[in-house]
Amino acid sequence: MTDKLNPGVARDIGRRIRALREASGVSLSRLAQVSDVSRRMLTQIELGQANPSIGTVDKVAAALGTTFPGLLGVVDHAPPSGVEIWSTPDDSWAYLLRAVETRDLSVELWRLRLVGEETHRVTPSAGAPDSLIHVLEGRVRITGDDDRAADVAEGHTGTLAAGTEHRLAALTPVAAFLRVVMVPRAHP
Known part of the structure; x- marks a missing residue:
């Protein structure tokens, strides 16, 4: 995980x-x-x-x-290759590439790579809209908390429904994809 x-x-x-x-x-x-x-x-x-x-x-x-990107200091100032947020011994990883924020929303661009049997869990954010993944390499399976699954092939885009926990898994030995996430901003 x-x-x-x-x-x-x-x-x-x-x-x-x-x-x-x-x-x-x-x-x-x-x-x-x-x-x-x-x-x-x-x-x-x-x-x-x-x-x-x-x-x-x-x-x-x-x-x-x-926001998460705000804590990292990457809003509008991310290094060109992004910030490595997590990695595994099997060479799966996630980079936060860029983030922009408005008064009401943080929009984040992530690049992820899953290798072998490793999966990535996506938890829902309250009030967030659907998010997208675009597969750059391989094939990705998106499984929702209701166990319904959708497969997304290289060069195609899939949707992660808002309010639902998802598990992402590679259906090929390696899968790389971009994920666009929109997180509502809380107002104190």
């Missing part, structure tokens, strides 16, 4: 969360209450001792009035 952050990214995000929390005068207890992430987990994230899922970071970011 590929839903945990690279340790370096997790440490950077933890430092940024702490800095934003302290700058805004929010206590750990208050952030835990607003984000629905336990105080213990928040402490571990801030100290770089936890490897949270992207979904957990999204909750904390929203509670702080920012």
Whole structure:
């Protein structure tokens, strides 16, 4: 499974969360209450001792009035190759290539690669519209939480329905794809 952050990214995000929390005068207890992430987990994230899922970071970011890309500092300033968010020993990986934000929405462009039997879990974001994947190499199976599946071939685009958890898997030895994600921004 590929839903945990690279340790370096997790440490950077933890430092940024702490800095934003302290700058805004929010206590750990208050952030835990607003984000629905336990105080213990928040402490571990801030100290770089936890490897949270992207979904957990999204909750904390929203509670702080920012986004996952905002915590990484890649909104409109991403390096040309993006930021490696996670990777596995089998050479599956995900890069956040670029993000732009409006007052109401964060639009993220990701490039992912799945190798062999590895899968990637996509959790829904409240209020988010459908997202898209465009397969660059191989073939990808999208399986929803209702176990319905759709296969997307190289050069084609598939939809991940909003409000549904999905599992993405390679149907070929290697599958690479782009994913466009739109995340509603919380307004404090």
